[in-house]
Amino acid sequence: MNWKWDMFFDAFPFVLQGLGITVALTIACYIxxxxxxxxxxxxxxxxxxxxxxxxxxxxxFIRSTPPLVQLFFIYYALPxxxxxxxxxxxxxxxxxxxxxxxxxxxxxVYRSGIESxxxxxxxxxxxxxxxRRQKWTKIILPQAIPPTIPMLGNYFIIMFKEVPLAxxxxxxxxxxxxxxxGSHHFRYLEALTIVAIIFLVLSYPAAILVRKLEEKMNRRxxxxxxxxxxxxxxx
Amino acid sequence: xxxxxVLLKGIxxxxxxxxxSAILAYLIAxxxxxxxxxxxxxxxxxxxxxxxxxxxxxxxxQLFWFFYAIPMLFNVNLGNELMAGVLAIxxxxxxxxxxIVRGSIIAVDKGQTEAxxxxxxxxxxxxxxxxxxxxxRMMLPEFGNYLIQILKATSLVSLIGMTDILYHxxxxxxxxxxxxxxxxxxxxxxxxxxxxxxxxxxxxxESISKKGVAQS
Numbered sequence: 001m002n003w004k005w006d007m008f009f010d011a012f013p014f015v016l017q018g019l020g021i022t023v024a025l026t027i028a029c030y031i032x033x034x035x036x037x038x039x040x041x042x043x044x045x046x047x048x049x050x051x052x053x054x055x056x057x058x059x060x061f062i063r064s065t066p067p068l069v070q071l072f073f074i075y076y077a078l079p080x081x082x083x084x085x086x087x088x089x090x091x092x093x094x095x096x097x098x099x100x101x102x103x104x105x106x107x108x109v110y111r112s113g114i115e116s117x118x119x120x121x122x123x124x125x126x127x128x129x130x131x132r133r134q135k136w137t138k139i140i141l142p143q144a145i146p147p148t149i150p151m152l153g154n155y156f157i158i159m160f161k162e163v164p165l166a167x168x169x170x171x172x173x174x175x176x177x178x179x180x181x182g183s184h185h186f187r188y189l190e191a192l193t194i195v196a197i198i199f200l201v202l203s204y205p206a207a208i209l210v211r212k213l214e215e216k217m218n219r220r221x222x223x224x225x226x227x228x229x230x231x232x233x234x235x
Numbered sequence: 236x237x238x239x240x241v242l243l244k245g246i247x248x249x250x251x252x253x254x255x256s257a258i259l260a261y262l263i264a265x266x267x268x269x270x271x272x273x274x275x276x277x278x279x280x281x282x283x284x285x286x287x288x289x290x291x292x293x294x295x296x297q298l299f300w301f302f303y304a305i306p307m308l309f310n311v312n313l314g315n316e317l318m319a320g321v322l323a324i325x326x327x328x329x330x331x332x333x334x335i336v337r338g339s340i341i342a343v344d345k346g347q348t349e350a351x352x353x354x355x356x357x358x359x360x361x362x363x364x365x366x367x368x369x370x371x372r373m374m375l376p377e378f379g380n381y382l383i384q385i386l387k388a389t390s391l392v393s394l395i396g397m398t399d400i401l402y403h404x405x406x407x408x409x410x411x412x413x414x415x416x417x418x419x420x421x422x423x424x425x426x427x428x429x430x431x432x433x434x435x436x437x438x439x440x441e442s443i444s445k446k447g448v449a450q451s
Binding site: 076193195196 | 290291292303307309383387389401412414416419420422423426434
């Protein structure tokens with residue numbers, strides 16, 4: 001064993017400096033992904049076959065290629081693409097890269113929520129002369145989104161754990177701080193362990209919270225169904 | 236087009252890491268999945284601890300930890316980057332997949348166990364001939380999905396100095412920044428081509444797992 005506690009306590013405040021950025025990046029990426037997930041969902045619902053096909057494959061491409069390479073593409077390559085020439089700083093590159101990658105996953109979550117709405121709801125809203133917009137905002141989405149909240153919570157935790165990838169393009173989150181500390185002192189052991197502990201301490205309670213939420217949601221939606229069955233029995 | 240052959244040099248490293256990590260990850264998934272269902276309290280707690288540790292921290296941190304910290308902590312040399320990379324990836328995804336193994340075994344109807352007991356099967360026979368064959372088909376689609384995840388995760392080994400596709404790409408980019416768009420686009424296409432068979436395999440597995448099962 002080669003563990004040094006003084007190193008541990010020395011590195012702790014240094015590594016902790018990066019926590020703000022890690023959390024901020026997580027939130028920014030997540031918001032991007034949640035919003036852009038809607039864009040994918042609606043693009044995919046365009047009833048033109050070729051568009052649907054194209055959108056599906058673009059999503060598949062983004063989903064099945066490594067987010068690390070996508071980050072590098074956005075950070076190093078976008079400024080060099082002839083017409084576009086957007087040069088983003090490391091933080092924004094990470095938001096765009098990780099946000100876009102996980103938006104394709106979140107779009108699937110939305111899709112599963114929307115598909116779980118019975119056809120009768122659509123027909124009923126058509127019968128009630130709702131406009132297309134009203135159907136979505138008043139009938140479908142209010143029913144489709146709440147059951148997906150635990151899954152969306154899970155993706156927040158997953159996002160939190162993916163964010164250290166951004167240290168490779170120089171976002172100074174906790175992993176980057178640990179690597180900096182390690183290279184200054186020629187010892188990575190304690191600093192990296194601190195990073196692991198921080199991740200564990202933050203993500204484990206969050207995971208338990210999501211699990212609780214999931215149970216609660218399951219109970220709630222089961223109960224609703226039970227109530228409806230009972231109603232049917234009474235009338 | 237001198238980029239293409241350079242990237243091609245890295246493809247064997249990517250494939251080796253993918254194959255080794257995938258095999259080891261599936262192995263770990265089954266061991267840990269059974270461990271969670273063990274009758275022995277200490278085994279259950281220990282595998283639970285392992286799973287929470289690896290699911291609670293991120294893969295890139297684990298990778299760095301295996302590569303930089305373990306040799307220092309125990310004064311052992313893990314051998315090389317390949318060992319560290321494969322171990323980190325497979326332990327991480329093994330932890331995730333063990334939950335699928337556990338969930339699928341639990342999801343097999345209780346009547347099946349009872350019937351097997353009624354037929355005087357031993358515990359091993361019950362698992363081997365009755366429960367597992369039904370559980371495995373439930374695991375297949377998720378296993379396919381995780382295979383794609385593992386493929387994506389192999390790109391991380393370039394960070395600890397393994398000469399995979401991304402590593403060669405990064406070196407090429409550092410010599411000629413103007414080529415960056417072509418290089419990274421090609422790398423993405425490379426990974427996508429590697430992922431394509433896995434995507435179709437996953438779809439195939441989905442249809443296998445649905446075949447002959449009553450749909451609710």
